[in-house]
Amino acid sequence: xxxxxQNPLLKVENLSHYYGDQIGCENINFDxxxxxxxxxxxxxxxxxxxxxxxxxxxxxxxAGSVAFDTRIEGLRDIYKMSEPERRLLMRTDWGIVYQNPxxxxxxxxxxxxxxxxxxxxxxxxxxxxxxxxxxxxxEKVEMDLERMDHFPETFSGGMLQRLQIARNxxxxxxxxxxDEPTSGLDVSVxxxxxxxxxxxxxxxxxxxxxxxxxxxxxxxxxxxxxxMKSGKVVEQGLTDQVLDDPQDPYTQLLVSSILPV
Amino acid sequence: xxxxAIEVLAVKNLKKSFILHNQNxxxxxxxxxxxxxxxxxxxxxxxxxxxTGKSTLLRSIYGNYLTHFGEINIYHNQxxxxxxxxxxxxxLNVRRQTLGYVSQFLRVIPRISTLDLVAEPLxxxxxxEVHSINRAKDILQKLAIPETLWxxxxxxxxxxxxxxxxxxxxxxxxxxxxxxxEPTASLDQKNKxxxxxxxxxxxxxxxxxxxxxxxxYVRNAVGTSxxxxxxxKHAA
Numbered sequence: 001x002x003x004x005x006q007n008p009l010l011k012v013e014n015l016s017h018y019y020g021d022q023i024g025c026e027n028i029n030f031d032x033x034x035x036x037x038x039x040x041x042x043x044x045x046x047x048x049x050x051x052x053x054x055x056x057x058x059x060x061x062x063a064g065s066v067a068f069d070t071r072i073e074g075l076r077d078i079y080k081m082s083e084p085e086r087r088l089l090m091r092t093d094w095g096i097v098y099q100n101p102x103x104x105x106x107x108x109x110x111x112x113x114x115x116x117x118x119x120x121x122x123x124x125x126x127x128x129x130x131x132x133x134x135x136x137x138x139e140k141v142e143m144d145l146e147r148m149d150h151f152p153e154t155f156s157g158g159m160l161q162r163l164q165i166a167r168n169x170x171x172x173x174x175x176x177x178x179d180e181p182t183s184g185l186d187v188s189v190x191x192x193x194x195x196x197x198x199x200x201x202x203x204x205x206x207x208x209x210x211x212x213x214x215x216x217x218x219x220x221x222x223x224x225x226x227x228m229k230s231g232k233v234v235e236q237g238l239t240d241q242v243l244d245d246p247q248d249p250y251t252q253l254l255v256s257s258i259l260p261v
Numbered sequence: 262x263x264x265x266a267i268e269v270l271a272v273k274n275l276k277k278s279f280i281l282h283n284q285n286x287x288x289x290x291x292x293x294x295x296x297x298x299x300x301x302x303x304x305x306x307x308x309x310x311x312x313t314g315k316s317t318l319l320r321s322i323y324g325n326y327l328t329h330f331g332e333i334n335i336y337h338n339q340x341x342x343x344x345x346x347x348x349x350x351x352x353l354n355v356r357r358q359t360l361g362y363v364s365q366f367l368r369v370i371p372r373i374s375t376l377d378l379v380a381e382p383l384x385x386x387x388x389x390e391v392h393s394i395n396r397a398k399d400i401l402q403k404l405a406i407p408e409t410l411w412x413x414x415x416x417x418x419x420x421x422x423x424x425x426x427x428x429x430x431x432x433x434x435x436x437x438x439x440x441x442x443e444p445t446a447s448l449d450q451k452n453k454x455x456x457x458x459x460x461x462x463x464x465x466x467x468x469x470x471x472x473x474x475x476x477x478y479v480r481n482a483v484g485t486s487x488x489x490x491x492x493x494k495h496a497a
Binding site for chain 1: 279280281282283320324325326327349350352353368369370371372373381384385
């Protein structure tokens, strides 16, 4: 993991979004640096997923800005780019791992094609290379190579989630967004996926925004933690500090509500 | 200890209290006006009965507990940084390069082998795989963790073994400053000695150490000076 104090990779300023008169999220500010994992926690309806959509180019905010450090021009507001520019960014420098793998995968094409798709989308045309890259990634996410030509429909939840991760990481994105990546999985698979994500992030130096309501997952994966309630960030700081010495009343309640194992 | 030891840590007028918002926002003061400094090669023993805030002081210095008043100055990357005012990014950098902390409990991702856990801090720093693994083996050997356990995750280990793995994860790197929270609490005499040797070795190489050691034998073996929180409170 290389994390230095250069320019932020993503800079979020005064970000707000409303659904009618309901607050989606309000006045959010934070930076993410290369190789850093930022966790976002909060109960259902606290605005975590809205925030993730806003910063990953899926939902245009009502106010504020989301700037990404583009390879050529530096920090640029992603909502002031043209649609094709933003699409290219989403296919190359970003990855999005959805809570429900079916939202992030094509269920009617093979696992190999799912993994290779992003390579084709950025112009790779050599089928043999795409196939060998895809099988590399299948191995990296610890899946059997013989599943390469199988359809995702035949995969278990944990396998689908790993396939989704491979599909996203193959273009070596610099920033990956993950929405509850371990939520639908049983604990043994969860631990395995955690280990996988942590290993990939630290080896490849990818920055990551992970939304989860699981504080245990956050303690092990994220460097910094942001706590949301009713669309607002009530507290943010070093993960272990927020969990061990929470300052905000809501965070104190949240942390003291964890059931010990 | 070096003769011309330089200062590497200086705490000034540090205050810590907890506010319990869900219990009528009562404020629990722990300490106030704590000041001391630490030099290279010094091992400062935090003394005082249980509940006086020794662990809280260590955790505050590490940034695990948030402090608002006073200063925690750390000599990091050839300049001074005050952790009370530092951003999370800077604190992470200080923790990666300068400040190591051995807590009382091992907290790691499940399913990873002991050897990989111990090698990881070096790999993170960009050391080669071979070097990192060799260093990890070396430290595990010094701490007398049986080789048959190296490939297993530490979840099933005994309390004493887990504690030594925890020590190995920190001591595999050579931090300029170390914070030790009862590193020998659940160890038998032989293993205690192995940890004492590691601490003395680091100290004599110039590492500055702040530690909590309830065991008098350990305290006498490694300590070079004493800081009594209770006395400091009354003096304040």
